[in-house]
């Protein structure tokens with residue numbers, strides 16, 4: 001696997017540690033989704049399991065098996081969605097015993113897991129973009145622990161890699177914690193997370209934490225332009241929007257962030273041109289009425305709103321080139337009549353409140369968005385605070 005340029009030094013340092021035996025038995029990579037944590041996991045696994053004593057030659061049987069994610073002593077686990085849960089037929093990871101395992105899933109689920117593995121092998125930044133919410137089920141962790149109870153199949157070292165550790169299902173993390181506290185001999189745990197705040201503090205204290213930095217803006221923009229064929233300004237926008245994560249930038253593009261932003265910006269334009277409540281409600285209902293929102297779409301829309309508010313704050317400042325997130329539509333933003341800071345403060349707080357309501361508390365996106373834009377309108381006319389209450 002190719003190591004992203006910004007991680008090459010870190011990767012080499014970790015491999016040196018693995019070679020001279022100073023690498024901790026449990027390592028936790030912490031960094032945003034899509035910044036290349038998986039490439040560090042793969043490089044370390046190659047180093048640890050290579051037949052040619054930790055040289056990660058890339059040619060031996062072990063190196064080749066690791067590269068195609070099928071080495072018997074490389075136990076890779078990641079979250080996946082449980083599709084058609086009623087038809088339980090297949091195990092999805094190679095460490096599950098095909099006869100006795102309870103970790104059985106539908107063919108659809110198995111296909112999604114295989115596709116994701118394939119994407120991962122080819123692309124260090126690949127991010128899952130599942131239709132349904134994913135997790136690491138308890139049964140899979142039970143199978144993993146069962147496999148760890150036996151000796152390594154090829155007699156040497158063994159690597160357990162758990163990606164997005166924070167997405168372990170209820171109960172699974174408790175089971176796994178014991179392994180982190182006392183990993184079996186000759187077994188290395190390579191774990192990743194983008195949300196360390198969701199992990200048990202004991203788990204954090206028992207692992208060597210490695211911070212994986214975001215990818216520099218220009219590099220993300222370059223990757224985006226190469227992969228998606230966008231122009232330089234769109235590349236820069238996606239780079240800024242993703243917070244330095246090529247995987248997230250590509251995902252945003254797949255989630256149609258550009259056309260969603262255009263529609264959302266349209267509503268802000270009407271707000272700032274003095275549009276009345278009826279008009280705003282009509283616009284918002286047009287966008288969200290009968291909208292069966294996917295979780296990712298909802299989150300994307302709130303991110304778009306946040307960046308527009310952010311940029312409106314910036315309009316009075318110098319150096320818009322480096323300060324604007326929506327840099328590719330600078331001229332459109334400049335045409336807007338940016339409200340005063342006090343109004344933007346209300347917008348920003350209201351956005352945070354509605355986002356929580358819609359993404360955590362299951363308030364419908366339609367109702368939440370109407371509330372949000374009407375509160376924005378209200379704030380423009382009167383600073384005493386919103387009169388509406390969340391549905």
Ligand SMILES: [Zn+2]
Pocket residue numbers: 049050051052055056057058059060061062063064
């Ligand atoms: Zn090798």
